[in-house]
Amino acid sequence: DGLLVSVNRETGEKLADFQADGSIRSTIARDGNMLYFTTQNGKLYAVPIDEDGLLEEKGAQSVDISEHVDTSSSTPVVAGNRVYVSGGMKTAVGGELGVFEKDSLRNITTVPLRANGQSSPLAQIAEDGTVTLYVTYNGTPGGITVITDNQDGATLQYHELYTPEPARQNYCLSSIIAAEDGTLYYKNDSCYLFAIGKQEIPTDQASLHFNVLP
Secondary structure, three states, X not given: OOEEEEEXXXXXXXXXXXXXXXXXXXXXXXXXXXXXXXXXXXXEXXXXXXXXXXXXXHHOEEEEOOOOOOEOOOOOEEEOOEEEEEEEOOOOOOEEEEEEEOOOOOEEEXXXXXXXXXXXXXXXXXXXOOEEEEEOOOOOOOOEEEEEEOOOOOOOEEEEEEOOOHHHOOOOOOOOEEOOOOOEEEEOOOOOEEEEOOXXXXXXXXXXXXXXXX
16 A cells, blocks of 8 residues: 555566555656655655666655645646645545645645645646646536646636536546647536637647646
């Protein structure tokens, strides 16, 4: 429980393992030689991996997502020089998205969510380095929160991008995916698949970077 394992993809041979202090329920996100994941006790981990697939335990770091978050199954996303990851509170309604420096895992700020964010944020990076995050949360109304980070400070802007009509509001574990034309797709427990349109912008102004598994 809480064991990260590196395996040779061709032979199935176990190469290395790393024991985290908590159950791992997220997907593993990789950026360069670093693996990022969360544990159910609300921590974000960064574990180095070398070119041979060996995990470097001495260089591993972990940090609380926030002082309020005590559970997480969210998959982190790396965008620019920051890591973004969601979590929630076991005994209260609500959640938070934590923002961290990629290399040091220093907490920069947190953004409130309507409920526990158990998916992976979708990150869009503009030419000027501004990161726009699209986040779902596991609670009603089951919509999308959008967060904007210019990456030069600790103040982020956020608002509700989409709220389903009352008959289609429900809990949501789904990550958001984006089509080439900018349409956002996700679902919630109402059994509806939502397609959210976009405003037209020049296609050379932004690129998409995202993890799609919760």
